[in-house]
Amino acid sequence: MPATLKPSTKEYTLNTGAKIPAVGLGTWRSVDNNEGYKAVEFALKNGYRHIDDAKLYENEDQVGKAIRNSGIPRSELFVTTKLWNTDHKDVEGALDASLKRLGLDYVDLYLIHWPQNTDSKVDDPSKYEDYVETWKSLQKIYKEGEKVKAIGVANFTINKLEKLLNADGVDVVPAINQVETHPLLNHEKLIDYLKSKNICLTAYSPFGSDKAPVLENKVVKELAQKNGVDPGQLLVSWAVQRGTIVIPKSVNEKRILSNFETFTLPKEDFEALNELEGKEGTKRFNKTPFNIFDE
Template identity: 55%
Template sequence: MAAKLEFNTTEFTLNNGHKIPAVALGTWRATEKDAAKNSVKTALTEGHYRHIDTAAIYGNEEEVGEGIKAANVDRKNIFVTTKLWNSEHKNVENALDESLKKLQLDYVDLYLIHWPVSTNPETKKPYDDHTFVDTWRSLQKIYKEGKKVKAIGVSNFTIKKLEKLLNSEGVDIVPAVNQVEAHPLLTQPELVDYLKSKNIYLEAYSPLGSSDSPLFKNPTIVEIAKKYQVEPAQVLISWAIQRKTVVLPKSVTESRVISNNKTFVLEDEDFEKLNKLSEKDGVVRTCDPDFNNFND
């Protein structure tokens, strides 16, 4: 049975009323010359994407901006996300201004705290007098001014860290999203349920796994892909949307950029197989840097 593949146009509504396209082009590791520029242009012009995700630490905001410019799509029809790096937590507005300058944009649609880690750029160690809660208060101020960001959120936050944030004095804005690693071998059910209870959308990075991904060789995923006559990547992206998460597949290969935004609806039986895959095959996490233990 061949699946009916269509360019995905699904949007979700964030807790502040703004719409976020369900599929974004991820640009992590798109660092070779013109890789990010070309993939962003392809995504916007041929892949029917309307959501681009980057970050200051990726080192490609200039190229992402060039790709957006080259695509010549109306700015109001593009949702752009970038992120604040760990060493800039005491320097939020200047860091945002630098990102906007590189992206050649007046505003971003979503600005995230990349990790719940506030580090001294000189020592690389956590500050004693500044945590991600202080950083969030700075983001709230910028957001309330209403010019440079349309929504604010977090990334790589656990339930424990979200609880600390939401219960802190001076915090009166709930993050719009929490961007974390998520795929059928890392479904994070407790976090998913918690985020739903707080009206925070989960954004899934590394939805296809890492390079040389075990997901593409997983027998269950391969079997489902054959059943629908689609690519394993399309199974994984379609599953992520079906569970009502935003998904950020990344590729710099033109054909993959385009095919990654062609999705379909899984039958309930196959959707449930993927929901329970980690119970059968074990949990796999590809991104867990040492500094993630700071600021518990």
């Protein structure tokens, strides 16, 4: 019997007390031909209230315009953007530039995009990971309460989070850690750690990034067919069911709509996806020259 799909209405509560929709729209690589504007405009018209952006994506102007033109009260939207690696020494300046491009007075969440400072002015390699000082700058802005409503990190491992949380002068716990997450990289240990610290996990690249290879996985396709859903709906629903936030990216209207429809997986199918990494091996699809995962 086909699963009963419904537009996602689930929200999670951050450690700030703010609510974040479980399913959001990712906007990476949505640049050409005004794709960022069109995707966000369409998503907001069809129920999305969570938009994820970043300076790196080079489309904050498009995303912001779509948000402003939507007619949806700002208080009903959750908007994320991110600090890029070259801006660790000028956090507030980078945030102000993002807000200007977005045309917004504040963002709901501001993340350190990677735990690396690649500013060309840094001549000591040991300072490439001086994200503690970066975080202290974010703390200051957050406590002022005007430009950001929550702060967090992305691509942080347990070891890096431990270093951050145990550092002198750090007294704000990240609200979010955003990492690549899917059944071939399920981050069980990281999720357990984050729960112990009251930090939510946001899953990016839930289909495996370029060309969405996880959608083509044999087990994923079989389980999707069994439940009468498409593989993307299966993976988004699995992500939500395990208590994570998920931000599938698409500029295709049909995919934007289908990614927003979720269902509850039968226990055996949910467990089959939980066990997939253990059976087929860990696969990380987002690899960068400036980050080495230490776990």
